[in-house]
Amino acid sequence: MSGADVIYQTEALIAEDIEAYLNLHQHKSMLRFITCGSVDDGKSTLIGRLLYDSKMIFEDQLAALENDSKKVGTQGGEIDFALLVDGLAAEREQGITIDVAYRFFSTEKRKFIVADCPGHEQYTRNMVTGASTADLAVILIDARKGVLTQTRRHSYLAHLIGIRHIVLAVNKMDLIGYDQAKYDAIVADYAAFAASIGIEAFTAMPISGFKGDNITAPSANTPWYSGPTLMGHLEAVDVNTAAEAAGVFRLPVQWVNRPNLDFRGFSGLISNGTVRKGDAVRVLPSGKTSTVTRIVTLDGDLEEAVAGQSVTLCLADEIDCSRGDVIAAADAPPQVADQFEANLVWMADEALVPGRAYWLKLASQTVSVTVSQPKCTINVNTLERLAAKTLELNAIGIAEITTDRAIVFEPYGESRTLGGFILIDKISNATVAAGMLSFSLRRAQNVHWQALDVSRAAHARLKGQSPAVLWFTGLSGSGKSTIANLVEKKLHALGKHTFLLDGDNVRHGLNKDLGFTEADRIENIRRVGEVAKLMTDAGLIVLTAFISPFRAERDMVRGLLADGEFFEVFVDTPLEEAERRDVKGLYKKARSGQLKNFTGIDSPYEAPENPEIRVDTMRETPEEAAERIVALIIGDWMPII
Amino acid sequence: MSDPVSKSTLTHIQRLEAEAIHIMREVVAEATNPVMLYSVGKDSAVMLHLARKAFYPSPPPFPLLHVDTTWKFQAMYELRERMAKESGMELLVHQNEEAKARGINPFDHGPLHTDMWKTEGLKQALDKWGFDAAFGGARRDEEKSRAKERIFSFRTASHGWDPKNQRPELWNIYNARKNKGESIRVFPISNWTELDIWQYIRLNDVPIVPLYYAAVRPTFEWEGGLFMADDLPRLEKVLGYKPQITERSIRFRTLGCFPLTGAVASNATTLSEVIQETLLTTTSERQGRVIDKDAGGAGMEVKKQQGYF
Numbered sequence: 001m002s003g004a005d006v007i008y009q010t011e012a013l014i015a016e017d018i019e020a021y022l023n024l025h026q027h028k029s030m031l032r033f034i035t036c037g038s039v040d041d042g043k044s045t046l047i048g049r050l051l052y053d054s055k056m057i058f059e060d061q062l063a064a065l066e067n068d069s070k071k072v073g074t075q076g077g078e079i080d081f082a083l084l085v086d087g088l089a090a091e092r093e094q095g096i097t098i099d100v101a102y103r104f105f106s107t108e109k110r111k112f113i114v115a116d117c118p119g120h121e122q123y124t125r126n127m128v129t130g131a132s133t134a135d136l137a138v139i140l141i142d143a144r145k146g147v148l149t150q151t152r153r154h155s156y157l158a159h160l161i162g163i164r165h166i167v168l169a170v171n172k173m174d175l176i177g178y179d180q181a182k183y184d185a186i187v188a189d190y191a192a193f194a195a196s197i198g199i200e201a202f203t204a205m206p207i208s209g210f211k212g213d214n215i216t217a218p219s220a221n222t223p224w225y226s227g228p229t230l231m232g233h234l235e236a237v238d239v240n241t242a243a244e245a246a247g248v249f250r251l252p253v254q255w256v257n258r259p260n261l262d263f264r265g266f267s268g269l270i271s272n273g274t275v276r277k278g279d280a281v282r283v284l285p286s287g288k289t290s291t292v293t294r295i296v297t298l299d300g301d302l303e304e305a306v307a308g309q310s311v312t313l314c315l316a317d318e319i320d321c322s323r324g325d326v327i328a329a330a331d332a333p334p335q336v337a338d339q340f341e342a343n344l345v346w347m348a349d350e351a352l353v354p355g356r357a358y359w360l361k362l363a364s365q366t367v368s369v370t371v372s373q374p375k376c377t378i379n380v381n382t383l384e385r386l387a388a389k390t391l392e393l394n395a396i397g398i399a400e401i402t403t404d405r406a407i408v409f410e411p412y413g414e415s416r417t418l419g420g421f422i423l424i425d426k427i428s429n430a431t432v433a434a435g436m437l438s439f440s441l442r443r444a445q446n447v448h449w450q451a452l453d454v455s456r457a458a459h460a461r462l463k464g465q466s467p468a469v470l471w472f473t474g475l476s477g478s479g480k481s482t483i484a485n486l487v488e489k490k491l492h493a494l495g496k497h498t499f500l501l502d503g504d505n506v507r508h509g510l511n512k513d514l515g516f517t518e519a520d521r522i523e524n525i526r527r528v529g530e531v532a533k534l535m536t537d538a539g540l541i542v543l544t545a546f547i548s549p550f551r552a553e554r555d556m557v558r559g560l561l562a563d564g565e566f567f568e569v570f571v572d573t574p575l576e577e578a579e580r581r582d583v584k585g586l587y588k589k590a591r592s593g594q595l596k597n598f599t600g601i602d603s604p605y606e607a608p609e610n611p612e613i614r615v616d617t618m619r620e621t622p623e624e625a626a627e628r629i630v631a632l633i634i635g636d637w638m639p640i641i
Numbered sequence: 642m643s644d645p646v647s648k649s650t651l652t653h654i655q656r657l658e659a660e661a662i663h664i665m666r667e668v669v670a671e672a673t674n675p676v677m678l679y680s681v682g683k684d685s686a687v688m689l690h691l692a693r694k695a696f697y698p699s700p701p702p703f704p705l706l707h708v709d710t711t712w713k714f715q716a717m718y719e720l721r722e723r724m725a726k727e728s729g730m731e732l733l734v735h736q737n738e739e740a741k742a743r744g745i746n747p748f749d750h751g752p753l754h755t756d757m758w759k760t761e762g763l764k765q766a767l768d769k770w771g772f773d774a775a776f777g778g779a780r781r782d783e784e785k786s787r788a789k790e791r792i793f794s795f796r797t798a799s800h801g802w803d804p805k806n807q808r809p810e811l812w813n814i815y816n817a818r819k820n821k822g823e824s825i826r827v828f829p830i831s832n833w834t835e836l837d838i839w840q841y842i843r844l845n846d847v848p849i850v851p852l853y854y855a856a857v858r859p860t861f862e863w864e865g866g867l868f869m870a871d872d873l874p875r876l877e878k879v880l881g882y883k884p885q886i887t888e889r890s891i892r893f894r895t896l897g898c899f900p901l902t903g904a905v906a907s908n909a910t911t912l913s914e915v916i917q918e919t920l921l922t923t924t925s926e927r928q929g930r931v932i933d934k935d936a937g938g939a940g941m942e943v944k945k946q947q948g949y950f
Contacts, residue, residue, distance in 0.1 A: 018917040026840055030653035101788040102781050104834045111653035113832055125809055132811040242650050254666040259699040267695075269663045269813070298697040308651045310662035310695070323670055347809050361814055364670070420812045429818040431808045 024108060031239050034115040034130045034163075036154035037140030042171045045080070046140065046209035047103055047114055050231070053216045054105040100130045109235045124380065124394040125347040127157050128434055132420065135240045136165035138230070143176045143206070147189045153380040155190075159199050160343060160396070160436075162412065165237050166194070166202035169230060174208040178221040197383065203233055240416075244307035249273030249281070249329040250410075250418060252363035256322055257312050265296055265312040266321055268364070271417035273329065275313070276304040280330035283321045284408040289330050290315040324365040326408040326418070334418055337440030338406045344371070344399055346391035348425065348432035354390065354399075355522040357556035358432065362421035365407050368559050369423070370526070372400040373519070389519075391433075400441065404559065412436035426552050459539035463497045467536035468633065469561060472545045473554060473608065474571030475600050476586055477578040479617050480545040483571060486626035488543050494634065496541055501528055503546040516597045522553050529557035536565060541633075549599045551606040569629065570611035575600045577618065654840055661688075661829035662695040663813060664792060665776065668827050669702055671817035672774035675827075676733070678763075679705040681717040682896045683849050684778035686724075687838055688830060690847045692776075693728055700729035706775070708766055709736045710758035712747060712898035714871050720850050735766035747901050748863075748879045754898070764800045767824060774817070774825045782834045792831050798822030839916045853915060855892040855907040861885055866903040869893075894919070 013021045037043040103114045115130030117123075131137065137158040141151055158166060168190055176182050187204045194202055205214055206222050207230055213219035216231045228236065250272045257265040275281070279292045294314040295302040305311045313327060321327070328334055346352055354373040359366055374397035377388040391397045412419030423433040460467050470487065472480040481502055488500045507514070511527055514520040525548050532542045548554050558566040578600070579587040590598035597603045608614075613632065615625040651659070668675050677692060679685050692701040705725055725732035740757040747754045767775060781788045791807050793815045808816055819825060830838075842849060852869075859870040861884035870876055870886055877883050891904040892915070909915045 014917055014920045018913045021920075022840065022843065022913065022916060025836070026652060026654060026844060028653050029650050030656050102832065103788060104782050104832070106653075106834075106836070111834075111837070129809040129811055133813070239650065241656065245650075254663070255670050255696075257696065257699055263698060265698075267666055269659055296697065298694045306651070308656055308659055310659040310666070312697070359818070361816065363814075364667075416812055420814070422811055422814050422816060424816050424818055429816070429820055431811075431816045434809070434811045 025106075028106065028108070028110050029239060030111045030113065031136065031234060031237070032113045032115070032134050033136040033138060033234065034117050034127070034134045034158075035138045035140060036117050036127060036158070037171075038142075038148065038150040041140040041142045042209045043116065043140055046138075046169070046171065046207075046215075047116055048080075049209045049212060049215055050112075050114070051103060051105050053212070053231070054107055100126045107231065107235060112234060124153075124157065124345065124396070125434075127154065128161060128345045128347075131158055131161040131163055132416075132434065134161075134163055136167065136234070136237060137163045138167045138169050139202075141168065141170050141186060141190075143170050143172045143182065143186065146186045147193060149381045151190070152193060152383070155194060155199065156197055156378075156380055156383060159197055160345075162416065162436075164240070164243070166199055167230070167233060168202050168204040170204065170206050171209055173206045173213055173222065174211045178206070178213075178219075180222075180224045183225075203227070205230060205233070241308040244272050244415075245274065247272035247307065247415070248332045249275045249279070250334060250415065251275065251311075251313065251327045252365075252408075252417065253321060253323055253325045253327060254364045263314070264318075265294075265314050266327060267310070267312045268327075269310045270305055270307045271363070272307050272415055274304055274306045275311075277301075281313075281315070281327050282330040282333045283319060284326045284328060284333055285336040285406055286320060286325070287333070288317075288319040288321075290317040290319055292316075324363075326363070334408050334410045334415075335440060336406045336408055338403045339441040340401045340403075340409070341375075341438045341441060342399060342401050342421075343412075343436045343438065344374070344391060344397050344423075345434045346393060346395045346397070346432065347434060348430055349393055350425070350428075350432070351393070352391040352399075352433070353522065353552075354519055355526060356550075356552050357404075357426060357559065359424040359426060360401070360403060360407075360421050360435075361424060362407060362409065362419075362437075363417050367407055368404040368426075368556065370402050370556075371423070372402075374399040398438075401435070401437075409437050409440070411439055426555060456537045456539065459537065461539075463539045465496055465539065465541060466565075467539050468541050468565050468567060469532045469536060469557070470541070470543045470567045470569055470629070470633070471532075471548070471554065471557065472543065472569045472571055473548045473611075475573060475575060475578045475605055476547055476598070477581050477583050478571040478573035479615075479622055480547075480571045482622045483569075483615065483625050483629070484543045484545040486622055487629050490626060490630045491541060491633075494630075496634075497539065498541045498543060499535055500543045500545070501532060502544075506546075516603075518597075518603075521597075522550065525550075525553040525557065529553075529560050532557065533560045536561060547599050547605070549603065549605045551608070554608065567613060567633070568608050568611040569613045569615065570608045571615050571617060572607070573617045654837060654844065657830070657833055657837060658691065658694070658841070660813070660832065661691045664815065664827060664829040665692055665695040665701075667815050668774050668776070668817065668825075669696070672825070674770070674772050675703040675774040675776065676706045676767075676770065676772040677701070677703055677730075677776040678778070679707050679721070679732075680778070680896075681707065681713065681721050681724075681850060682778075683838055683842065683853060684780065684830065686847050686849045687833075687841055688776060688778045689724060689728060690841075690845060691829065703776075704731035704733050706733045706735065706766055706770075706772075708759060708762045709734050710754070710762070710898050711736060711741070712754075712758075712901075714850070714852055714869070714896065714899050716850050716852050717896060720848065724848065733766070733770065735762055735769065737762040737765060746879050747898055754901070758898075767800070772824065773819060774827055776827050776829060778830055779828050780833050780835075780838075781831050787831075790828070790831070792828050793817060794826045794828065795819070796824050796826060800824075835919065836916075839912075839919065843912050843916065850896060852893045852896060854911070855890050855909045855915075857888050857890050858904075859886045860889045860891055860904060861887070867891065867906070868902075869899060869904050871899045894922075 035043050101116045105112050117127040117130040139154050170183055170186055183206045205227055206225050207214045213221055214229050216229055218229060251268045251270050253266045253268050255267045257267050275292060277292055281292055282289045292313055293316050295305050296312040355370055357368050357370055360369040374388045374391055376385040377395050377397040378385055410418040419437045421435045422431050425432050472484045474480050484500055488498050491498045511524050514524050528544060532544060535542045582588060589595040590601040599605050613629055737758055745754050745757045779787055791810050796802060860867055861870050890908055892907040893902060893904055896902060909918045
């Protein structure tokens with residue numbers, strides 16, 4: 001604590017010359033870091049100590065702290081700094097930190113934001129979350145225990161997420177009598193491990209969060225240590241924005257600013273590089289070029305702006321540019337692709353479903369994607385690569401990602417902004433994964449869309465109809481095929497060009513390699529969706545009759561087609577009724593256990609929430625239903641073009 | 642913002658500003674019907690200024706919402722009207738009719754006053770106009786439970802908050818997708834401290850309510866605290882007696898409802914002096930407010946689960 005006074009003689013300055021103090025403090029930079037350690041490594045105590053030593057604790061908080069320390073503290077009545085940090089009521093009772101918490105303190109040189117990350121095995125997701133915005137990671141080790149499994153895990157994650165500065169804080173030195181030999185052994189042990197996972201450099205220091213050794217002032221207890229104090233190091237390392245500013249200019253467009261017809265600006269946060277008035281820029285993915293005419297802010301136009309600033313750019317030409325596009329240096333644009341290899345950290349209780357469609361959000365781009373079966377998962381304790389069919393909560397894996405349209409990206413190692421993404425579940429809207437793009441796959445670079453001279457509109461015009469997909473969904477035996485057949489006959493009689501894709505028929509050919517597991521059912525529907533889409537390109541009215549039990553996959557097909565071309569027809573028959581009919585004898589087999597994964601019995605059916613058409617087979621005969629569907633399709637929704 | 646540390650390193654204030662602007666633009670791009678909660682305090686003043694910067698030369702494309710308790714200081718109502726006009730934004734004011742009818746006030750009703758006027762009033766207003774995203778000026782340094790709240794914080798259809806079921810927030814990517822009936826509270830200045838707020842006001846000449854500066858004002862003492870007699874006739878009516886009025890040089894560290902917000906004796910008449918006093922003060926900011934003391938240390942967390950901002 002005496003050390004704190006040496007560095008922070010700010011009170012005198014505040015009292016004597018407030019203007020000088022404020023001018024000093026408006027020139028500070030900002031460093032974000034995380035602390036990682038296991039439950040008893042003294043993480044909260046260290047953070048509490050940093051807050052305390054930088055005078056971020058007020059008198060009333062201190063009084064409450066002393067009071068609490070006596071009541072529930074674990075330091076035998078001495079001040080328990082951990083109590084300053086542990087927040088939510090539930091945690092206080094359990095005595096553990098359960099989530100990422102952000103703390104703030106500052107010195108004369110820097111403002112600091114600390115993400116306090118829990119060290120429990122099951123909380124990989126919290127650490128990755130905290131690390132994603134950090135410039136530096138403090139890996140805490142209990143000097144009595146040395147390098148543990150958790151140490152390895154935290155270091156691996158910090159490295160995976162691309163943290164450039166690693167601090168190895170060997171804590172609780174007071175409890176091993178400030179023994180240099182023991183400290184050196186721990187550091188050597190860690191150095192060997194760090195090198196093995198590709199960490200090129202780290203800074204080690206012997207500290208005691210509880211006693212304050214080497215936190216803000218060099219400790220008299222470690223005369224053999226000549227390196228920086230923790231605070232000194234935190235004040236000196238370079239921050240990420242400095243590295244980002246040195247890169248090539250990129251600005252992901254968040255919002256088009258259009259107050260009137262005379263002004264059109266593109267607003268966003270510059271992720272890399274510098275932009276100046278007059279610079280040649282390229283808008284991705286279109287590739288159109290223009291020149292920056294203005295850099296607009298409320299405080300007046302700027303001559304130049306750098307990474308980390310939120311600005312609005314005006315361009316010389318009226319080119320298409322909207323949210324999701326990236327404005328970049330004209331001569332060094334980022335890449336555009338639709339297939340990638342990526343590292344994924346799974347963050348949801350519900351495991352990854354390979355082949356299912358998720359939303360991917362990267363910078364301001366949101367697209368629909370599918371994720372392949374993982375190539376492998378990484379055991380964060382042993383760092384072994386293991387084969388896997390899926391990714392469970394807190395699993396880390398490598399997988400291929402396919403987007404439904406090309407996105408602008410850069411490998412994560414080059415740009416956190418254009419390489420880092422999240423995956424969102426389409427039904428629950430939860431953030432289910434964090435990902436880092438490694439590279440685009442060659443086939444995406446080499447397979448280009450063939451521009452066709454006879455357009456889909458031309459195909460449709462010749463047939464005198466608008467293409468559409470009538471997607472019949474419902475339980476086995478609900479009457480999908482029967483009704484779809486009738487609808488097709490009626491459309492055919494009206495001179496319409498149609499095609500019926502039936503579940504059973506498709507499984508005899510195109511999809512005969514697929515079984516009935518969840519993953520295979522998803523792939524089944526994906527293929528049918530793609531075939532239906534090609535048929536609409538040919539101008540056809542496509543009817544499909546598949547159980548298609550999962551909402552996510554039906555929505556995926558909907559997403560493949562143009563607005564207004566997808567008609568979900570829910571053939572609604574209660575399970576008891578379908579089972580009573582049991583046209584193919586399948587329910588009987590399923591009930592007796594001869595048939596696995598049967599929808600309605602031991603596999604779920606997710607009914608449509610807002611189908612375009614609902615057929616209640618208890619009230620309507622197949623003939624009546626078909627008549628109604630045809631009338632709706634020909635009448636209301638599909639004017640002949 | 643001027644004077645970067647060097648060409649390639651932005652100051653902490655510049656980075657906090659850029660982050661807040663980025664967050665506001667994301668919400669406008671992804672939400673259907675956003676609104677900015679405006680309490681007229683210094684944090685609200687900074688929020689409004691940031692919004693003007695984020696969308697300039699357009700006016701911020703959302704209205705300001707003041708959940709009024711009818712017990713705000715007169716000077717606050719004056720600044721509110723002025724700022725709405727200057728920013729070109731629509732100002733919406735909501736008062737809880739039931740609280741009004743029942744005559745709920747801070748003297749007789751204590752915590753119920755906050756609950757009905759503010760917590761219930763806020764829920765009513767959000768439902769009334771169907772807002773799906775509301776900007777708030779809460780900061781993580783204010784209170785322990787806020788340190789763990791996300792920048793995008795989801796509320797159920799009944800405005801509840803579940804601290805154990807928050808979405809992870811990675812990099813600066815925000816998932817703004819909502820389920821039916823859900824709404825989002827968005828806190829763009831989560832990472833600011835009180836000193837950052839003051840620095841920003843100083844660097845940008847952000848207009849704030851004059852009550853933050855010391856002046857000689859009519860005061861009275863009540864339940865051990867020092868308060869300002871902003872509306873004496875009304876005060877007398879509610880207290881049921883004529884309070885002893887003394888002229889003192891006072892100012893306010895935070896601004897809420899005038900009887901819930903304690904004044905401090907002060908001679909700080911300039912912004913720099915106010916900051917000086919704030920930095921040298923040894924009690925934390927919210928101590929002047931009665932609200933955190935309910936329900937022991939977990940006061941704010943409980944209030945938030947009930948739907949308070």
